[in-house]
Amino acid sequence: MAEEHDRVLDLLTRANARGESEAIWQALLHWLRYLKPTDGTVMEQFLEALLDQFPDLLRSDELAELFAYLHWRYxxxxxxxxxxxxxxxxxxxxxxxxxxxxxxxxxxxxxxxxxxxxxxxxxxxxxxxxxxxxxxxxxxxxxxxxxxxxxxxxxxxxxxxxxxxxxxxxxxxxxxxxxxxxxxxxxxxxxxxxxxxxxxxxxxATFVVDRLASLLPHEATLVARIAKRLIEAWSNELGDISTSTAGSAAELVDLAITLHRLGDETREIGLDLFERLVEIQAYTARETLEQIDNRFRSRRLQRRQRLPRRRRGANGPNSAPDKRPDTNKH
Structure with missing residues (x-):
């Protein structure tokens, strides 16, 4: 197998000496990682000569990938x-x-x-x-x-x-x-x-808030501090639906509510985050606040209407009805 690799490397060396085009060598860079010649110095000399002749190859993605493999052998x-x-x-x-x-x-x-x-x-x-x-x-x-x-x-x-x-x-x-x-x-x-x-x-903003929420309930105060800094950094964009950052507003609202509900340690900061989101008119923050308010309103007991008082006779409910004189009698 090593002898076959030696023959391939010799073929490539002669091709470079003939003056093959840079485009061909760029296409071949990907495959050079698989060459394992008997003498590694010959491979190094070939690569050095190739890169000296075509320095633009050094800026190619193929060269960067090749060097990510070459360090194992050279x-x-x-x-x-x-x-x-x-x-x-x-x-x-x-x-x-x-x-x-x-x-x-x-x-x-x-x-x-x-x-x-x-x-x-x-x-x-x-x-x-x-x-x-x-x-x-x-x-x-x-x-x-x-x-x-x-x-x-x-x-x-x-x-x-x-x-x-x-x-x-x-x-x-x-x-x-x-x-x-x-x-x-x-x-x-x-x-x-x-x-x-x-x-x-x-x-x-993409993925950040969702991944931070995945850490909860662990390190809740750390998550809250990062969320607070993110809200300040994105304050001009969270309410502007023309920006991609606004897409994270709903996640920040959910995170703030979750922090508020986790316990005493994060209750206050969760409320602070939510209030800040409402203040900067973050997308969905106001709607969420209205939904919360509506839940409380729906739980209020309706006042029971008083029925009209029934008129009763002066002597009480058991008294006989009044007898009025019949004016039709002569």
């Missing part, structure tokens, strides 16, 4: 590119470096350079783009219980450092999970989000 080859990309001054390459460095540090912690490289390009000399890449990878690995604790620890450290688009990518976590469980990795992450949510702008 880790040092991949490391050299990550180190160069991290300080390239190019948004795309810096983000790719952050994504790959995080991936390798999580799935191959035995590599002596993996964790130090991640620390260097995310924190020591990190940029907004290397951190964005790290967030992308950590968020996508978070649902996997094997990597959840490491992903949580990394995100907790990164969150205070990020702004803008990074928050939108972070909130994508609520889309890819079905529910939130009351485990330390989740709680630590939610606390970091709550503490820094004021730095977020234009976070996507």
């Amino acid at each position: 880790p040092d080859f991949v490391r050299r590119y990550i180190e160069a990309w991290a300080s390239a001054g190019d948004d795309y390459f810096e983000q790719l470096a952050g994504e790959l460095a995080t991936l390798i540090a999580f799935v191959r912690p035995e590599l002596p350079w993996a964790s130090p490289l991640l620390e260097a390009i995310i924190f020591d000399r990190g940029t907004a783009w290397t951190r964005l890449g790290a967030i992308n990878t950590a968020v996508n690995l978070f649902p996997n219980a094997q990597y959840r604790e490491r992903a949580s620890k990394l995100l907790v450290r990164i969150i205070p450092l990020v702004r803008g688009q990074a928050w939108r990518n972070l909130f994508d976590l609520f889309r890819i999970v079905d529910e939130i469980s009351p485990e330390p990795a989740w709680i630590a992450l939610l606390r970091a989000i709550e503490a820094n949510l004021s730095q977020a702008s234009e976070v996507d």
Whole structure:
């Protein structure tokens, strides 16, 4: 089998020397992950020559996917590119470096350079783009219980450092999970989000409130604090049905009512959240308030109407009827 792979690699090397087009090589990048030649250095030399000849391939999705596999067989080859990309001054390459460095540090912690490289390009000399890449990878690995604790620890450290688009990518976590469980990795992450949510702008409301509600009745006060910050962040959009955020208004109303009913610990904050939703005219909040009022009105006892008093004779009910003189008698 290895000899067949050697022949294929030799064929590809000669094809590159003949000057095959970039489009052909981009289509072939996907399949290069399956090549396992006898001598790995020959494969590295082929790839390096190919990428030197067609540098635009470095910006292709196929190349990013290829490098996500190559680190299993050619880790040092991949490391050299990550180190160069991290300080390239190019948004795309810096983000790719952050994504790959995080991936390798999580799935191959035995590599002596993996964790130090991640620390260097995310924190020591990190940029907004290397951190964005790290967030992308950590968020996508978070649902996997094997990597959840490491992903949580990394995100907790990164969150205070990020702004803008990074928050939108972070909130994508609520889309890819079905529910939130009351485990330390989740709680630590939610606390970091709550503490820094004021730095977020234009976070996507989709799925967030529904996933927060799935954590109840656990960590109810934490859920309430996050909900409060979300309401303030979305105050201009929750009442505007032309925005996608308004679709979360009903979920926030339900969450506020649930918090109010859970117990003494969250009763007051649940009421505060509901009142704030009514105040900003959040979609469905006013209708819900009217429904609640109508329930109480329907339970009020109707006043019983008094029947008219029956006229009785002066001597009581048993007295004989009055005898009046007959005026027709002569």
